[in-house]
Amino acid sequence: MKQKALFLDRDGVINESAPAGDYIVSRNQFRLRPEIIPLIRFAHATGYLIVVVTNQRGVSLGLMSEKDLDDVHAYMRELLRAEDADVDAVYSCMHGYEDTCECRKPKAGMLLQAARDLDIDISESVMVGDRQTDIDAGKAAGCKATILWK
Numbered sequence: 001m002k003q004k005a006l007f008l009d010r011d012g013v014i015n016e017s018a019p020a021g022d023y024i025v026s027r028n029q030f031r032l033r034p035e036i037i038p039l040i041r042f043a044h045a046t047g048y049l050i051v052v053v054t055n056q057r058g059v060s061l062g063l064m065s066e067k068d069l070d071d072v073h074a075y076m077r078e079l080l081r082a083e084d085a086d087v088d089a090v091y092s093c094m095h096g097y098e099d100t101c102e103c104r105k106p107k108a109g110m111l112l113q114a115a116r117d118l119d120i121d122i123s124e125s126v127m128v129g130d131r132q133t134d135i136d137a138g139k140a141a142g143c144k145a146t147i148l149w150k
């Protein structure tokens with residue numbers, strides 16, 4: 001039987017966003033937003049996989065390496081695990097606008113890739129994000145619901 005997923009945007013949902021035009025390039029800049037913890041716990045308890053889908057253009061801009069991003073995500077998961085709210089997977093788009101990739105939200109590529117990797121039924125899944133591009137990605141993928149989380 002296929003799984004259902006709660007897709008979560010990262011910046012502005014799991015952690016405080018960097019100031020406009022800036023990027024979280026190291027764990028020192030990563031601040032958890034505790035409001036998300038109960039939602040992650042509830043979704044997990046009701047059978048949802050928790051999948052982070054995040055645009056991280058700072059890699060393509062050369063402001064951080066893929067390794068830096070991995071370290072930020074390792075730290076994110078340490079913090080979440082300590083709250084009993086770990087996630088199941090993290091997908092990052094590290095491309096820039098000019099790459100015209102299929103993964104950068106508002107495109108659905110990361111959600112579709114996760115669905116293939118983890119056997120997710122997107123029509124039973126939910127996308128949560130703080131921007132319209134997250135909502136558009138959720139709709140483009142075919143999510144059952146999208147939630148603008150501010």
Ligand SMILES: [Mg+2]
Nearest residue numbers: 009011012130
């Ligand atoms: Mg965001």
Ligand SMILES: [Zn+2]
Nearest residue numbers: 093095101103
């Ligand atoms: Zn991409």
